[in-house]
Amino acid sequence: MFSSFAVVVAALLISMSAAPALAESVLQPWDGTPAPALVLKDIAGRSHDLTQYRGNVVLVNFWATWCEPCRHEMASIQTLKERLAGKPFVALAVNVDEPEARVRNFVAQTRLALPVLVDTNKTVTRAWGVRVLPATYIIGPDGRMRYRLLGDMDWNNDATIGLLSQLMGGG
Numbered sequence: 001m002f003s004s005f006a007v008v009v010a011a012l013l014i015s016m017s018a019a020p021a022l023a024e025s026v027l028q029p030w031d032g033t034p035a036p037a038l039v040l041k042d043i044a045g046r047s048h049d050l051t052q053y054r055g056n057v058v059l060v061n062f063w064a065t066w067c068e069p070c071r072h073e074m075a076s077i078q079t080l081k082e083r084l085a086g087k088p089f090v091a092l093a094v095n096v097d098e099p100e101a102r103v104r105n106f107v108a109q110t111r112l113a114l115p116v117l118v119d120t121n122k123t124v125t126r127a128w129g130v131r132v133l134p135a136t137y138i139i140g141p142d143g144r145m146r147y148r149l150l151g152d153m154d155w156n157n158d159a160t161i162g163l164l165s166q167l168m169g170g171g
Helices: 004-023 068-083 100-110 123-127 158-167
Strands: 039-041 047-049 057-063 089-096 116-119 135-139 145-150
Touching (some): 039 116, 057 068, 068 089, 068 100, 089 123
Parallel strands (some): 089 116
Antiparallel strands (some): 039 047
């Protein structure tokens, strides 16, 4: 017979091996309503208005430097942007309610080359209904919400590239 300790250890090992599959985030199709307004400045002081990106597929990622999953997925969003270079695709990283100096420091340390917008008073974050970080939305070329993801994922994968390519009209 197994001791109760052995049963607990076995159950723990089984649950740990299943955790990555359970934790893997999936893009959820969204309702196709027009995206809420998004007008913010980036850390260089340039203004970004979501409407100026009409005709592009836009990934809008809400994140914070204190959020480990947020920081973890930034590299894959950067790689996704690089893989889709020259295509009608834009990735916007919206930092939620942090001092701009902290955000600048993070961007400098990680050499992040995405437009990093700052929502210091959470106006845009609230308008988009964001309650957990990271939260990512995929906006179609028509300005409508197509997909949402709550949590992080590795954006640099062929399935995601294929989905985005379809939205861009190239697949």
